[in-house]
Amino acid sequence: xxxxxxxxxxxxRELLHRQVVPRRGFSLGWLVVILFxxxxxxxxxxxxxxxxxxxxxxxxxxxxxxxxxxxxxxxGMHYWTGQLLLILGLVQVVRxxxxxxxxxxxxxDWFLGFLLLVLVLTFAFTGNLLPWDQTAYWSAVQxxxxxxxxPVVGAPLALFFRGGDQVTAATLSRFYSIHILLLPWITFxxxxxxVWMLAGRQRSLRGGEES
Amino acid sequence: MILVxxxxxxxxQLEELxxxxxxxNLEFNTLKREGRTVxxxxxxxxxxxxxxxxxxxxxxVVRLTVPDADLRPRAFFPYHMTRWIAGSTLxxxxxxxxxxxxxxxxxxxxxxxxxxxxxxxxxxxxxxxxRELFPEEQAGLAALVVMLAGLLLFxxxxxxxxxxxxxxxxxxxxxxxxxxxxxSIALSLRGVL
Numbered sequence: 444x445x446x447x448x449x450x451x452x453x454x455x456r457e458l459l460h461r462q463v464v465p466r467r468g469f470s471l472g473w474l475v476v477i478l479f480x481x482x483x484x485x486x487x488x489x490x491x492x493x494x495x496x497x498x499x500x501x502x503x504x505x506x507x508x509x510x511x512x513x514x515x516x517x518x519g520m521h522y523w524t525g526q527l528l529l530i531l532g533l534v535q536v537v538r539x540x541x542x543x544x545x546x547x548x549x550x551x552d553w554f555l556g557f558l559l560l561v562l563v564l565t566f567a568f569t570g571n572l573l574p575w576d577q578t579a580y581w582s583a584v585q586x587x588x589x590x591x592x593x594p595v596v597g598a599p600l601a602l603f604f605r606g607g608d609q610v611t612a613a614t615l616s617r618f619y620s621i622h623i624l625l626l627p628w629i630t631f632x633x634x635x636x637x638v639w640m641l642a643g644r645q646r647s648l649r650g651g652e653e654s
Numbered sequence: 655m656i657l658v659x660x661x662x663x664x665x666x667q668l669e670e671l672x673x674x675x676x677x678x679n680l681e682f683n684t685l686k687r688e689g690r691t692v693x694x695x696x697x698x699x700x701x702x703x704x705x706x707x708x709x710x711x712x713x714x715v716v717r718l719t720v721p722d723a724d725l726r727p728r729a730f731f732p733y734h735m736t737r738w739i740a741g742s743t744l745x746x747x748x749x750x751x752x753x754x755x756x757x758x759x760x761x762x763x764x765x766x767x768x769x770x771x772x773x774x775x776x777x778x779x780x781x782x783x784x785r786e787l788f789p790e791e792q793a794g795l796a797a798l799v800v801m802l803a804g805l806l807l808f809x810x811x812x813x814x815x816x817x818x819x820x821x822x823x824x825x826x827x828x829x830x831x832x833x834x835x836x837x838s839i840a841l842s843l844r845g846v847l
Binding site: 458459460461462464465473474477478481497501504508515516518519520529533536537540541542543544545546547549550554557564567571574575576578580582585589590592593594597 | 713714726727728729730731733734735738741742745746749750752753754756757758760761762763764765769770772773774775777778781782785793794796797798801807808810811812814818819820824828831835
């Protein structure tokens with residue numbers, strides 16, 4: 444027990460005191476990680492009060508905004524974090540495209556980054572319905588109708604999201620499950636893989652010794 | 655600048671690279687790190703280095719554009735951790751400010767009898783505009799166009815066969831990309847303005 448504790452403490456000390464090369468300029472990576480953390484935290488707090496049923500969803504959001512202490516702030520931060528993640532994702536895609544950073548040996552980074560952007564868009568798409576207000580409902584109806592029109596994959600995907608022919612309680616339940624269970628875990632693992640690959644490349648590119 | 659060579663670089667490829675560097679009058683040292691060969695260039699212009707970067711054996715270039723003192727590794731705690739905490743605090747402050755100034759609203763309860771005017775969220779507005787450009791009976795075609803555009807963008811590293819990364823070497827790809835970008839912005843604004 445004692446030796447295990449010592450090992451853990453030792454590892455923590457090594458982690459804290461490891462030498463890292465400072466980088467100049469701004470890095471979007473750390474910003475994405477921080478925003479994702481804020482998104483998870485505020486999402487958990489919102490889920491304490493949110494009720495994913497057509498009869499209760501709207502009232503529970505109103506309750507969060509009016510009666511829960513700092514509920515309006517938590518919901519606002521959750522909303523704005525999502526918006527910033529979308530903006531960052533789009534800016535990053537444009538930046539990588541313009542700089543040609545998608546080329547060898549970074550093709551996998553591009554694929555992972557692109558998938559992360561799709562995930563953030565799906566987060567926004569599923570989260571948009573959760574307030575179950577007039578705009579959210581009809582936006583979802585319109586978006587799912589459009590998805591239905593997409594050849595080959597559209598109809599099965601629309602059926603998967605809708606859970607039937609129309610936007611109903613089943614749709615809200617599915618959107619909620621996808622939003623809080625499925626997407627966060629996929630995003631977490633993809634983000635971790637993305638950061639790990641980038642960090643690994645930076646490690647391998649720095650330093651050198653005379654041959 | 656540092657040219658990092660691929661793991662499988664042969665001696666012949668290394669000699670070719672060194673000859674080209676000499677031909678360009680570049681001063682360099684050949685170094686080795688964890689079994690990998692790197693070329694540390696102590697002189698030379700970016701355009702000259704770009705010529706070497708195109709060679710197959712070059713995996714990447716590290717540009718040392720800051721003074722050496724700034725590149726010296728520092729302990730994660732407290733140097734980097736302080737930067738992280740300061741950055742996170744700024745981001746949280748920005749989020750609180752945005753929420754205070756522009757809180758997300760909540761519309762009226764769902765009215766199943768009337769959709770009213772539905773405006774897509776800003777991130778889907780371009781797609782919505784593409785759909786409106788096509789007649790109702792060709793909605794599938796509009797969706798197909800968007801799907802194909804997304805697929806092409808995803809496969810960009812595979813499709814782009816241009817030799818280098820500089821704008822001059824990717825004129826065609828950049829031109830198409832900029833047209834798509836401007837069209838997306840215009841289509842996003844179309845529904846609003």
